[in-house]
Structure formats: structure tokens, C-alpha cells
Amino acid sequence: MSKDAKFCMGCGHPIVLQTLYKILKNNNEEQKSVLGLDIGCSLLAWDFLQVNTFQTHHGRVTPTMVGFKRAKPDSLSFAYTGDGGAYSIGLQSLLWAAKRNDPVTVIVVNNSVYAMTGGQTAPTTMKDQITLTAPVGNSEEPIDGLALVRAVNKKAFVARSSVNNPKQLQEYLQKAIESQKQGNFSIVEVLSYCPTSWKTFGVETNNFLEELKKVFVIGEY
């Protein structure tokens, strides 16, 4: 790890995690919940909540939770991952878990970069966005992972929210959990702050998130 094992000040991850925890606690489902963690800043969540957690490998949390859920169908299985883990190195397994309609819930924290490794170009980096590996701006358009998932699964709950709309985020996560309970795959992508990689301060961070919202459509798919 390139930095101290804590979320940075102003990071979006804690908002997502606390929103999830609030739902689990309200539903009295913390004990049956298991949060598998991808490698990326997601791994920092390993001791953040009062639920069972374990770290996996970069891009491999989804197939791991597929195995977990198949072995323990009465659990609530979450695969918690970054945008790089979900849509780049782990895309193959994400799409196949969706295609098979494995009843797990994938939560993708989309900060538009590889944050844990310092802010390189991710599959979600916007066109012309500057990153450590795109110093003159990204030449590619970003990928819409949710559209891909929807293309292979009509039953899944598929939605995108953002950390600056916690009410909507809570609603989508709740729906995703319902979807898992009904035996369907679900995925919630959350546009999330990364002031450290974005090199933004205060209101700039929220402005950056608003830019992301223009590129990534918010709502249910």
C-alpha cells in the first residue's frame, strides 16, 4: 500500500459504507451480511463496519462472493469494489456473475481513477481528464459498466447514485438487497469523491462530482 491504511479526509467511501450499514442495522441483517472487499481503496473498509468482512484480490471480489453465496445461500453477500476492479481487471467475472444472475450485490465505488495506486487512468476516467498515466488528458471515452450489465441481465436491479445524494443512495442499496433476497443479481454504482487523486479542495471536490454526473447517468437502468 502506498499510503496509510485509512480513508483520506473528504473521501466518499465512508458515506457509502455508512449508508449500507444503516440499512443493514435497520433491517437487523448485520449478522447475516458479509462484505467481500476488492483490492483498491475498498480494502480500507476491512475494519470499518460491525459486519463480517474479508479482503480478496484486485478484480476478484465478485467471483469470490459468487462462491460464498453459492455455499451459503442464506447470507447477504456483498462485493465491494472500485471502478477499476469492477470494469477493468474484473469485468469478465462481473459480467458472468450478472449473466448467470448470481444473487449477490455488487457495490461499485466509482471515483473515475485508480485511487489506491495514486490516481491512474481507469475504465471510468472521463475524456480529457488528466491522470498520472494520462498527463495530457485521457484520449478514450469512459465505459458504462451498468449498460453492459443490463445488456446481459434483464432481472437484475441496476442503478447509479452518488455520494452527494444519500437519500437516493439509500433507496438504491435497499432495492439491491431486495433484489438479492429475491434471488437476483444487483449492482449499485456510486459516483464518489476522491479529493486526493483529483487534487481538489472543498467545493471543488463536489464540483468534480457534478461533472462526473454529467457523463454517468444517474438513476435506475
Place this chain on the structure above:
Amino acid sequence: MLEKRFLNGHEVLVEACIDAGAMQMFGYPITPTTEILSGWINKSLQNKNLHCLQTEDEVAAGFAVCGAIMAGQKAFTATAGPGTVLMQDALSMADGMRLPFVALIGQRGGPSSGTVIYSQQEVNLAIHGGNGEGLRIVLSPSNLEEMYTLTRKVFNYAYKYRFPSILLTDGYLLKTRQSFSLPETKIENQKLLALVDEASQKNIRNIYTLEKELMSELEKNKQDFEEMSKEIVEFEIYLGDNSLDEIEDLIIAHGIVGAVAKEAVDELNKQNKKVALFRPITLSPFPKDELNKLAKKIKNIFVCESSLGQLHDLVKQNLEVTTKISGIFKPAVGVEVEEIVDLVLSNK
């Protein structure tokens, strides 16, 4: 007397996994282990407690095994060659988290897609394929009855000692059809272990912030591995008609080549050669002390394998005497009795 049946290696393995209490297989087709996957699926049609998923690749198969194990289910995978390469990602997580990960590996000629039947070239990969210290249990059977027993042991060792455990066989033995009977003595299954359950909250890591913390974790693992070694090292010394103190030459071979070497010892005995076979059954942990005890009295060592020297390197690493070593090294090709006989006879 137990019933004798005519089975091939794939059938024996499927049966051994069921008897070991395995409930789920995750796999991806590849020769020569595909028939383990299809065989398991066929069994799962009759037995509703058995589950299977043909995954999108070996990486997913391996991580799904990790997930199922976390949830407390005995799960396993089977793979070969390029699949063994892809399996290293999940195996390395199992190394790091001490998961009772069971893999059945059917070696095939390599590198790359190579060939599909005869080979002993995945010894290094099985033991040292991860980015760590190679603390894995690797067992190599030389016939179908041993394949059965060792598979049962692979599961039991994985769950008792919590190191990833591999049955390392090859395409030739898997396709071999032999008369087979179950072992006379019943093998008890090691109890299951749910790493994650409702009873208590656990937060399990595989990534460390403090370098020293990782180091001390690894030192502890190494110590556990060494303590375990004393309990599980396994080997065969085949003397033919000779007695132990008259042995002058030693053949070292494992797996299917070990079975061939046994016949060579019989043949050489007829020609008055004082030769024996040392056959490591646990390639990892390697039966080091036992080999060294024997090697002290030996003039010549002959390593025979279907590889350019992976067993030879293991022997060299473990041997404390400077006995001359020569051998037969034929990657992807079978070793024949006559070749071994000629080699030993031609040595002056």
C-alpha cells in the same frame, strides 16, 4: 475383500472427492482434467447435495473456491497446464489467508499450451507458483489406488493444517484404466471449518500496512509448516529383493515415473544390481531427512522424470551429501523401464 472395479483416474478422483465430503466444484474445461468436471456434474445429477459451476475461467473458479471455503463449504477445483498458471492468483490468496484450498492438477506438457498428456512439469508451479514462500502441500500419486488415498489426504491436510493442498497427477495416469478397490481401512474426514459465519464478527485481511507484521505472520506460517511436515511427509523406498544395507545405487522418481522405476528395480535385481527406488509422495514438504539417511550409503543417484529437472532441483535442494547425480529428463514424454535399466547398467 473389497470389491474390485475397473476405473480410470478421473473416475477415481471424483469418487475420492465425494468421499472426502466435498460438496462443490468450480472448474473450467481443460485437458486432461475436463472429465473430472463432467464426471462431478454427472454425479451431482444423482446426488442433490453435490453442486457445481463451470465458471468463465480458472481465475473465477479459484476465487469461487476461496469464497465457498470462507462460507464453510468443502469446495475444490481441478485444472491443468495453462489453467494451473491462471489458478495461481487464487492459490496465492489461499497462501496468504491459509485457506484450505484443494486443487487437483493434471500435468500436461508445457510451457504454454504444450501437449496434453504426459508431463511432470508443473512441480515448480504447484509448490512455488505464488508470490510467497511456497508453503503448499503437494502430493504425487503413482497409481490409481494411491490417487484415491492421496486425494482423501489432500482434503484432510488442507482442513487440518490450513495450507493450500494439491494433488499433482498427470494426463497419463488420469486416462489409465486399472483395476481399483477402495482402501481396506476407513479414512475419517477432517471436520469442516467456517471462516465466516453469523456467530461472531470477523474481519479478515490479506494486505498489511506494517511490513514487520507481514514478516512475523510468514515466520509463523513457516514454523507451522515445518511442524506439520514431521506429521505428513510420505515416501516409498522400494528395495525389490535387496536389503537396505547392500544398496549401492538409488533411483529417485515420483508419480507415474515412480511406478515405472519400480519395474526397473525388479529388472535390475535380476541382473544383480544393488539398486533401490526412493519415491517422494509428498513433494512438498519434501522427505528430506529420509532421503539423506538413505543417500549416505549410496554411490550413485539417478533422477528420472518427465521434465528437464524440476525433481532433480528438489533433490539437490534437499540433499546434504555430494553423491553424483545423473538421470533421465524427458519433458512431455514417458520414461520407459528399459531406459532406466540401461542408465543404471551403463554407469561405471
